[in-house]
Each structure stands twice: as C-alpha cells, then as structure tokens.
Amino acid sequence: CTVxxxxxxxxxxxxxxxxxxCNLAVSxxxxxxxxxxxxxxxxxxxxxxxxxxKDMLAPYALYTTSILSTIxxxxxxxIERYLAVAESMRTRFRxxxxxxxxxxxxxxxxxxxxxxxxxxxxxxxxxxxxxxxxYSPFCLNYLIFITIPNCMxxxxxxxxxxxxxxxILRKRKLxxxxxxxxxxxxxxxxxxxxxxxxxxxxxxxxxxxxFFAGVIFDATNHQCHIDLYPGVYIFRNCTAMLITINCxxxxxxxxxxxxxxxxxxxxxxxxxxxxxxACTI
Numbered sequence: 001c002t003v004x005x006x007x008x009x010x011x012x013x014x015x016x017x018x019x020x021x022c023n024l025a026v027s028x029x030x031x032x033x034x035x036x037x038x039x040x041x042x043x044x045x046x047x048x049x050x051x052x053x054k055d056m057l058a059p060y061a062l063y064t065t066s067i068l069s070t071i072x073x074x075x076x077x078x079i080e081r082y083l084a085v086a087e088s089m090r091t092r093f094r095x096x097x098x099x100x101x102x103x104x105x106x107x108x109x110x111x112x113x114x115x116x117x118x119x120x121x122x123x124x125x126x127x128x129x130x131x132x133x134x135y136s137p138f139c140l141n142y143l144i145f146i147t148i149p150n151c152m153x154x155x156x157x158x159x160x161x162x163x164x165x166x167x168i169l170r171k172r173k174l175x176x177x178x179x180x181x182x183x184x185x186x187x188x189x190x191x192x193x194x195x196x197x198x199x200x201x202x203x204x205x206x207x208x209x210x211f212f213a214g215v216i217f218d219a220t221n222h223q224c225h226i227d228l229y230p231g232v233y234i235f236r237n238c239t240a241m242l243i244t245i246n247c248x249x250x251x252x253x254x255x256x257x258x259x260x261x262x263x264x265x266x267x268x269x270x271x272x273x274x275x276x277x278a279c280t281i
Contacts (some may be wrong), residue, residue, distance in 0.1 A: 001029065003251045016100035019079055023104045024073040028247035030066035034059055035244055038121025050233060054125060057118055060135060065115030067243065070153045070250070071109040076206070078161035085165050114146060133228060134218045134236045147215045151208065160201060197252050200216065207246030211239040 003025040007018050037059045042049045048056055080100070124131035124139045132138045214236060219229070 002027075002239060003226050004029070016097055017077070017084070018074060019097065019100040019104060020077050020080060023107070024070065024077065024250055027066055027069040027073055028250055030243060031063070031171075031247050034063040034066050035240055038063060040238070046196060050127075050229065052131070054137070056137065057123060057125075060117050060138060064118075065111045068111040068115055068146070068150060069107055070247070071150055072111060073104075074200070074250075075157045076103050076107060076154060078158040082161040082165055085168055118142060132218050134214055134232065140219050143215050144219055147212060151212050154204060154208065158204075162196075164199070170266075196253065203246055203249045203253065207242045207249075210235070210242055214239055 004022055006026075007022045038049065038056075041055065041059060054087050080103075118138055122139060122142050125137045130140045132140050132143055135143060217232075
C-alpha cells in the first residue's frame with residue numbers, strides 16, 4: 001500500500017516502469033487478500049480446505065488470478081528493462097506510458113481468464129476422477145495446465161532478459177574503455193543489475209519451486225486425503241506462506257530499495273507537514 005500510494009501521489013514517477021511497479025504492488029496486494037480469505041475459511045471450517053467444497057472455488061480462483069498477474073508483471077518488468085537498455089541508442093522505438101498501460105491490461109485479462117476457468121466449469125465438484133488432493137475441487141489437468149507453462153515463462157524469460165542486459169552493459173563498458181572514456185557508470189549499472197537479478201531469481205525459486213513440486217506430487221499421487229493428513233497439508237500451507245513472502249519481497253527488491261522512492265516518500269511527508277503549518281498560520 002505504501003508503494004501504491006507513493007507512486008500515485010508523485011507525478012514525476014508516472015513513467016512506464018513505474019506503472020509496472022505499481023501494478024506489481026496491486027497484484028501482490030490481491031495475493032495477500034485472497035490468501036487471507038483462504039486462511040479465514042481454514043479457521044472457520046478446516047474440512048472444506050481439505051476435502052474441497054464449492055465455497056473454495058472463488059477464493060482459489062482469486063488466488064490463482066493474483067499469482068498469475070504477479071508472474072506476468074515480473075516478466076513484463078524484465079522485458080521492459082531489456083528494451084530500455086537494448087533500444088536506448090535508437091530513436092525509432094521508445095517505451096511509452098501507453099505501452100505499459102496496454103501491457104497491464106493484457107496481463108490482467110489473461111490472468112483473470114486463466115484463473116477463473118474453474119468458475120466457468122473446469123472443476124471436479126461433481127466427479128472424483130482426476131480431482132486434486134491438495135487444492136480440491138480443482139482438477140489435476142487444470143493445475144498442470146496452469147502451473148507448468150507459467151513456471152517455464154517465469155523462469156526462462158527473466159533469465160534471458162537480465163542476462164542480455166548484463167551482456168549489453170558489459171559490451172558498452174568495454175567499448176568505452178577501448179576509446180579511453182570513463183566506465184564507472186556502466187560498471188555501477190552492471191553491478192546493480194547483476195545483484196538485482198540474483199535476488200529476483202533466489203526469491204522466485206524459494207517462493208514458487210515448492211508450490212511447483214506440490215503440484216507435481218499431487219499429479220503423481222494416488223492416495224486419498226486421510227492418508228496424507230496432516231503432513232502434506234502442512235507442506236501446502238508452507239507453500240502459501242512462501243508465496244506471501246514473495247509478495248513482501250517484491251516491493252523491497254523492485255521499489256523500496258530505490259533511493260528515488262524513499263526521497264519522494266520523505267518529500268510527501270514534509271509537504272503534508274508544511275500544509276498543516278500553512279493552514280494553522
């Protein structure tokens with residue numbers, strides 16, 4: 001909420017990348033909200049989160065939608081950074097604000113469509129065949145359809161984009177060094193991008209790899225709910241906690257670590273204080 005408020009309140013931060021950062025914060029907020037909804041259902045009626053119920057379709061669909069939106073936003077940020085670096089020397093192409101708004105709309109439409117498929121009928125409420133044990137009443141084929149392609153996208157595209165950014169910065173640094181020019185700026189940028197990309201990969205790996213492993217186990221498992229209780233469901237809850245940690249880590253890696261946002265947040269505080277003093281006078 002702090003990220004969203006700060007970016008909306010400062011006009012000079014309404015840049016294409018800032019729109020993606022703000023939308024990422026909105027996706028993380030939706031993920032935490034849907035996770036809280038599932039938690040309240042678990043507290044009030046634990047059986048429906050284990051054996052499945054129609055009441056779990058809506059919160060699970062919102063949870064899936066928010067996670068997919070977060071993944072698509074992370075991929076979009078990586079592509080935007082690559083285009084900003086790779087096309088910085090050209091004048092024919094510039095990433096505009098309208099491009100970021102269009103990407104945000106496409107991400108949400110795709111996330112809502114894929115996440116709400118169980119609400120449209122792709123569920124196993126009326127059949128016990130191919131039903132998920134961990135995420136009942138979702139179907140196993142739906143979980144596999146959602147998990148495997150999106151995990152591949154989430155891991156391969158950012159890997160390509162950030163590696164390409166590092167390679168481009170290194171080539172330009174060597175080129176400037178050969179011409180006898182200062183390379184401190186490119187060296188600093190290369191170090192920052194490398195550090196940030198490592199943090200992104202570690203956070204994504206820690207957050208989503210256990211969930212991916214849980215879906216694979218669910219697809220290959222042939223035991224019933226009672227036989228797996230309580231160990232597997234404790235593991236399922238831990239995967240949800242890791243996804244929430246990812247929502248907390250995204251603002252730190254992408255936004256809150258930026259000195260510009262911190263300075264703007266302080267300026268907003270000073271501005272509000274000055275207004276109060278002016279009104280008092």
